Amino acid sequence: MSILIYAESAEGKFKKVAFELASYAKKVAESLGTTVTALTVNTGDVSELAKYGVDKVLKVNNDKLAGFTAKAYADVIKQAAEKEGTKVVLLSSTTDSIYLSSLVAVALNAGFASNVVGLPVSTSPFQVKRNAFSNKAFNITEISTDVKVLGLAKNSYGIFESAGSATEEDFNPSIGDNDFGVKVESVEKVSGKVSIADADIVVSGGRGLKGPENWGMIEDLAAVLGAATACSKPVSDLGWRPHSEHVGQTGKPVATNLYIAIGISGAIQHIAGINSSKVKVVINNDPEAPFFKVADYGVVGDAFTIVPQLIEKLKAFKAQHS
């Protein structure tokens, strides 16, 4: 009966989303009068999950699952859900979890709601609130199947600790060869930099920066804040920055705590991609730039004088608060 979460890890360590998912699951479990079981795959120490409300950990350790294969992972989650008699499966919104979630839903004959924000609106009937229309609206979705799969939108709930302990159990699902129709040949990850997906803060630059040679201050600002760097579509189209940094509707979605837009006017397609960020700051010399309409804080002025000053002031601030 317990709620099942798939607690994602990378290189043996939990991703932050695993703790957000556990925190969320704990609250949902309380309202349904049940407990939380977390499934882990090739994670080393799983004890940390107990801090966020997990009651039981199903540990899968299998060399076949060393690389991420959506079908195999979905199969493992399905078997764990069946073993636990789970009625609610909770998944996160990382690229990998989005990839496998529809497969899990179909395998369990479950109704699936993705992009869920906040706790269920009601548990009987089971209704959840979801982001829709590129964050311009919410959609209340009712799930009427016996088993339900929810995909929690990134950074939409938060991480909350709760006292408790978790039991651990080894789990050996059967993994067939037909789970490996798609093979990973190679993985390229940018090392030594915070990725946009994992970042709490994103510093993003637009065409207002005039050229790629001026990106040093964007990177410096990001470094002071421990932030990831990003850019608007025109900047990636012009080749000033790699496509992997393009955020917006056709680029990467951003849902961080703080998004700082520098020299970005705020085209509607850009806003659509970054709008679920909690706090937005804009620095732009054009007070009419549309970004000011969606931002929480704004500075009207020349980025080339403001950003270097901001870096110095933040360094002083960080030195004082560390």
Place this chain on the structure above:
Amino acid sequence: MKILVCISHVPDTTSKINFSNGDSEFDTNGVQYVINPNDEFGLTRAIWFQEQQGATVTVVNVGGPDTEPSLRKALAIGANEAIRVNANPTDGFFVAKQLAEVIKNGGYDLVIAGKESLDYNGGMVPGMIAGILGSNFLNSCTAITVDGNNVKAVREIDGGKETLSTSLPLIIGGQKGLVEEKDLRIPNMRGIMTARTKALTILEPVDAPVNTKAVKFEKPAPKSAVKLVSPDNLDELINLLHNEAKVI
């Protein structure tokens, strides 16, 4: 190679989003519709396979007669034929079920769908089709080449990319990168003329269980106005981010 490109008919990003009938329905009044951008990248890549490797390209949409302009546009861009499953899409699974039926009956080798649509942003249809059919599946696909039955592809992952190998039949959830924005095809006059004579087949839907339904829509609370900070007083910005917003 037979390619099926799944096309969503979605409100243009600049559309005002409103709801009617007690906030239970999307208000289509004055809304401009376009081919879903993620699908457009896939369509252009499919046309590339048609021109370079002799593939045939069918486009499909699940929707009412009002969605036909998007299918006609896809035909004008170069698709060989179109199929419309005549039903009002109720949820992702319903759509996936209809598309799976079309794929089964049509014997398609490669199915390209967008990784998500701009309207409901569910991002679930391509994976559900693969789940129903048991085919190979690749999501967030940014590049694909096909040689015989062998496929090489690239998938975007958080913080990087992954190169993968797989084989047909295959379902992909595609996005920007399959082709670049500057290479997207737009219909020319000849394309528009020939599109009129291409086949647009209308199929009736198959039964599918109602797993989920949208019961209500809400709009976010109006945002408070931006707080402007003078460029001469950046300490105030840091103070606000630290003490008020609590994000640094």
